[in-house]
Amino acid sequence: MNDFKTWILQIIALIIASLLLLGCTESDLKQQQKEIVRPAKIATVEPANGSSIKTFTATVEPTQDAQLAFRVNGEIIERLVVAGVEVEKGQVLARLDDQDFKLQVKQAKARYDLMQSQFNRAQTLFKDKLIASSAYDEAQAQLDIAEAQLDAAKTNLEYTTLKAPFSGIVAQVHVEPFEFIQAKQPIMELQGRDTVDVAIQVPEALMARIPKSKETNAYQPTLILDAKPDTQFKVTSREHDITPNPATKSYKVVFSFKPPQDINVLAGMTGKLYVEMDKLIDAPANVFVVPVESVFLPNKYAGEDKHFVYRLTENNVTELHQVSLIRLSQQGAIIQAINDNIKVNDRVIAAGSHLIAEGQKVTPWTRERGL
Structure with a gap:
């Protein structure tokens, strides 16, 4: 009986020891995982000030254009x-052949002189009360008609010269x-010839982002003509359509400039208009630029329309933060912070975010020579 109790106590002691050993092992493993320091490429969050340059296809048009x-x-x-x-x-x-028009002027002048003489006689007779007022009024009307006909004939004669x-x-x-x-x-x-216009087509989405206060500001974009690639022209905003092209849904915007005397700029020439967007568009609050590969979707959010970045603490530990992805540009990914969770000069993982765990410590990766 005592042997059986001893055997039971030994079994219980063995189980307790195993559990204690297992707990220590799992704790040690977790501690080891936390202590793993992974090299990572790190970038600094920069403000999205809209300083990117957008290029538009431009066409030269005459400022003044008349069909004569x-x-x-x-x-x-x-x-x-x-x-x-x-x-x-x-x-x-x-000039047109003006012989017929000169003849019409002579005829109109003769009739006018006749009506003038008749009016003068009627005026004298009316003062002497020898004719009725109706006869005087008739003479006055005939003189006015003759004068109008003479003026018309002279005008038509002038119209024979362009x-x-x-x-x-x-x-x-x-x-x-x-x-x-x-x-x-x-x-x-x-x-x-003094000034010429240059027209571009602006998409409606971009047109809507330009504040009215900046539509006619003093900013002058740069024009480079295909026929004169070594010369830059500063152009000034002149006018823009308020209704879009029904086919392209874009708005025509017209700039003007005065070409130098030694450069022959003609209507129909094409070129590129370079516009600094920060001169026209105000960047919204909490909008930043990060590398494109900084933005990723963790596996636990697979299938959801969300975007995240890893921000680093002072101790280089990763923190997962959700952001709004506005667009991708030549600068990088344009993101907007949510609840001020990202700020300028914050450090973020620049590449390989899907290989790094939340709460993991990283060290800045430096490219070795020869690689």
Whole structure:
């Protein structure tokens, strides 16, 4: 009986010792895991100040562009300019045969003189009360009509000469001498020369992010023409459409600049417009830039639409923090902090986050020579 009790006590003691040994082993293993220091690439959180440069395809357009036409019908007897020449405001560009118009002026002048004489007689007779007021009024009306007809005839005669409404360059000529043209038929195209426009198309999503206060600010983007890649032009915002292109859903934005005299900038030329976005768009609060590989999804959140980064404590221990991913850019991943959990100059894991555990201690990884 005593042997049996002794045997039972030995078994119990053995079990207790095994449990104590197992507990110590698991505790030691956990402690060893915590003490594992893994090398990791580390980056510093930077502010997303929107300083990235966005490139737009640009097309040169004339600031002033007019299709010139005669206001009367007639035969062209002189065309004094050709396409490509510069003209001054008021310069004669073309003339119509004006013989019929001069004749109409003479006829109108003769009728006016006749009506003037008749009115003068009627005025004298009316003062002497020899005619009724209705006869006097009729003479006055006939004189007014004759004067209007004379003015119209003189105006039509002036319309036989086509003059430049502003200084510029003749872009196109549509007619030849001795052609018979109709009133308002385009004769030639005149474009301004002092300044030219450059137009770009801005997507609606980007247009919506530009505050109204910055739409007409003094910022001047940089234009580089494909035909003149070694020259930069500073352009000034002039106007923009408030309705989008129905096909592209983009808005036309127009800038203007004055090209140097020694550079021939023509409508239709293309180039690139470089815009510093921080000059136009205010970055939202708590928005930062981190390396793209800093943002990851831990296995325990697989399938969820969430984004996380590992932030390091002063002791280089990882802390898992959820962030909002705004977009990916050339700078890196643009993220927004949640509840101020990320700040500028914080350190984050820059690569291999999925291989690191939460609460794990890391050491900055340094690239060895020759690797």
